[in-house]
Amino acid sequence: MNWLRNFMMGRYGGDQLSLALIVLSLLLSSIANMFRQPVLSVIACIPLGVCIYRMLSRNISKRSMENYKFMMLLSPVYSWLRRLPLRIHDLKYYRYFKCPGCKAQLRVPRGKGKIIVTCPKCKTEFMKKS
Numbered sequence: 001m002n003w004l005r006n007f008m009m010g011r012y013g014g015d016q017l018s019l020a021l022i023v024l025s026l027l028l029s030s031i032a033n034m035f036r037q038p039v040l041s042v043i044a045c046i047p048l049g050v051c052i053y054r055m056l057s058r059n060i061s062k063r064s065m066e067n068y069k070f071m072m073l074l075s076p077v078y079s080w081l082r083r084l085p086l087r088i089h090d091l092k093y094y095r096y097f098k099c100p101g102c103k104a105q106l107r108v109p110r111g112k113g114k115i116i117v118t119c120p121k122c123k124t125e126f127m128k129k130s
């Protein structure tokens with residue numbers, strides 16, 4: 001294992017973007033196998049090749065910036081997924097609205113009829129049925 005350690009010395013290694021590329025490659029190759037598409041299985045090798053290139057790259061700052069941009073792109077998805085269990089739990093008791101003024105997410109109790117919702121952030125008032 002010492003040869004591997006020496007080989008990887010100064011190289012970038014794996015990160016979230018590499019993992020996403022591997023998952024994309026596996027997904028594409030399994031779809032290719034499902035529908036018997038040889039062209040798609042060749043296309044599935046491209047993300048894997050990019051992943052290997054990134055992992056073995058010595059330009060660490062450039063790879064870090066790529067991963068940072070990827071994570072910034074995915075951050076809304078991550079935060080939505082993190083809030084999803086709470087929203088599912090609250091579905092019975094609360095309704096969620098988006099403030100028309102500042103796009104903040106507001107939670108109001110369910111079953112109160114037509115109510116005037118006041119945004120605590122920007123004080124915009126709007127009428128909604130809860």
Ligand SMILES: [Zn+2]
Pocket residue numbers: 099100101102103104119120121122123124
């Ligand atoms: Zn607001």
